[in-house]
Amino acid sequence: MSFQLNMPPSAIGRLARSEQSVGDGDNKKQSREDWKKMKELEEARKAGTAPAMQDEEGKDINPHIPQYIMQAPWYFGANTPTLRHQRQQEEMLKHYSGLNTQMKKGFKEGPVATKYRKGACENCGAMTHKKKDCLERPRKIGAKFTGDMIAPDEVIPDELDYDFEGKRDIWNGFDPREHQRKLQEEYNKLEEAKQAMKEAAVEEDFLMKQAIVEKKDSEADDEDKYAEDMDMPGQKFETKQRITVRNLRIREDTAKYLLNLDLNSAYYDPKTRSMRENPLNGTNKEHLLFSGDAEEFAKKQLFAWEAYEKGTEAHLQADPTKLELLHREFQQRRENFKQTAKDSVLNRYGGQEHLEAPPKQLLLAQTEDYVEYSRHGTVIKGQEKARVKSRYEEDVYPSNHTSVWGSYWKDGQWGYNCCHSLIKESYCTGEAGIKAQQESSNMLMIAGNHHAAAKSDVQNQSDGDEALEAEEKHQKRMSKLMAMDERKRPYNSMYEVRAPTEEEMEAFRMKRALEEDPMAAFLSK
Template identity: 55%
Template sequence: MQSNRLTKEEYRKQKDLDAARKAGTAPAEVDEEGNEINPHTPQFMLKAPWYVDTGKVSLKHQKAPEKRKATRFGLEQSLWYARGQRAGPAATKYRKGACENCGALTHKTKDCVERPRKKGAKWTGQNIQADEVVQDMDLAWDEKRDRWNGYDPKDHDKVIEEYNKIEEARRAAKASELDKQGPTTTSEAKKIAGAGLSDDEEDDDEDKYADQADMPGQHVNQKTRTTIRNLRIREDTAKYLLNLDTDSAYYDPKTRSMRDNPLADQTEEDIQFGGDNVLRYTGDAPEMAKVQMFAWQAADRGNDVHLQANPTQVAILHKEYESKKDSVRDSTQKSILEKYGGAEHLEAPPKELLLAQTENYVEYSRTGRVIKGQEKAKTKSKYEEDGK
């Protein structure tokens, strides 16, 4: 094995030559292309990596590789293959070695991307696809991974044309709807009267850009033309500012929720915000929670039900379950009463009405608000301020 190490004499001569080249007394080193190399260039830049080292002194590895260019539409662009081009008309008979599914010669049966046929072209000899143009471009690393390589900007004209057709259809539908309703605004009245509107005046029509009229915290209902607020805006008071008392309702800053009523000392008519639990436990929210719980329990028992995937099925099953549950409860109660008796005790009024008194101590104010007797227990922790 031949060693690449230099002897002391060779190393000394090399150092003297490098010093002479830096001083200008010796000619500069020339690379394989005939270009002079600056003697002050560091060694780590002159030394090529092992995977591109040719054994000759050169700075070629420091330059970016030249990209191959092709002329298309009068402009230079990277090389790319023509997608979807056919080599010619489709064959009329099946050829030996072609794809058994579509009948094309350019690919094998296992590589066919067409829908698998019940009987392939090999056996039917019908609907044989034309051969595609296959090009071996030998693309570089970046050319293979360039997502816009070979893209034709003129293809976007089809998208613009489709959008213009949709816009014209929308305007025609809007005009027909306004014709049925009659002249509702001044601009429409002028249009129907024959005064006509210019393009600038049409751009000022408020209905034309109603879809873009959404503002932070509100959106426009296109049917009723009313503004609906769905988020807190600057004019709204934050929940934690309604009552600054430290013993007031707890505000969770992470979820921005205040479940309890921060204004418990006010009447229901004066309260604008009574806590998030008011919305959670009113309306159809409790019923929705029951349906969701029923769907979970039914799924645990092995039934294929899901509230979000098929809400109609879950609603029907829950309705049937509730009806059967009531009938079973009534029949069970009836059978117990028939066997043991005691139906007269179920019809008796509550003890509070019979005795007109109760052992629960509750204090009320003049307005009927509970002052003492039903307070909520305070949360206690290891901190001193919670133990007071």
């Protein structure tokens, strides 16, 4: 690998003409010896015996790099060995603003001018805008004529060009100190409100005690005195203990973005902590309050409060199992007490018959139940259909039978189960009829077997005769084919795919000519 100048033909011509004018007029070309020395130098550099070629920055160039990679194009204008054309050019790189680079807003530029400058705003005297774009209050006499109170120049920030991450940085320009300042202001307001509430409560307590001392009334616990305006559900509290405003979240508190976990629901912006849309669209607040076990939950909460006021430690959230057992026991005892009181009143005064009210159909002589009847009076639609009854009379056994018709089934026919008779309205023969029917069926079975055996013998005899006839025809055809010329004989004319039957094999054995048989020659004549 060696460096060779790669120039356009016009530059090569100008260089040749300049060398001819400077030199003796001979066109110098690379000789064979020079080319051979150049190749030897390349081999030595690849072997490591000669120092590597260096670029314009003094860095070694790998001698194993191919020539077409190291050779710079003619339009690059490289006069020395270099690999700069293979690297990214600094002037071609696009520079982006950093993530921490922010646009300055509201800053004034430099010192304030003392007199009006040409081309400045006629109203305030700033050089960065004109009179129609001025945002200051319009002066009665502008700074152009008075030369007083010249406004400072605004800082015109450079246009920031962010990269992919910078364009999608939602916290760009966010100042946490400003956020902390807002939180501190809100906290100070809350503390001031708490202090005002405490002072008002102390003053109210003092006035109340003064009034009690003046009137000298009996001491009474005013439960509403220290209670809050609204009681949070599921919260255990002491009526005589002052409850102040707390910042703790209770377990029933659910974040707004957790009410609906559907991805297509309302969007929650974590930066501004805002949710513009309703996450529970299509449902009102009352529907959520009174859905599910809300009513049962309210009853249990009320029971827990009442039990706590009467000295029983019960809490819905802290010990729900204990509260559930107490509530069940309370319900059972209350029902038993009501039933006992009702029974005692009925036993003492009577009147049980008046509590048994007649049906609504008889009481009001009408009903709203829709019933549709057929032409025969049966119910078609409107209420539960009655069971389909049999058309035969029940518990009626004619002709000395002990079972009804249809209690026995055999060979697709109905009969009586008591005698296995398949004839309707026949006289019952009892067990004797069953035995006679079994014997007749056995006789029929034996006769059928004999008939089948005789039929099978006749069938076998006929099959054997047919096989003998077929074998004779086959031998005649075979002898006819063997008498024909071999070239005129059909190909595979006697071939069959299926296996021979027993009858065919027996016919073949009977018709086969045995060579050891002394009568074979006589039969062939």
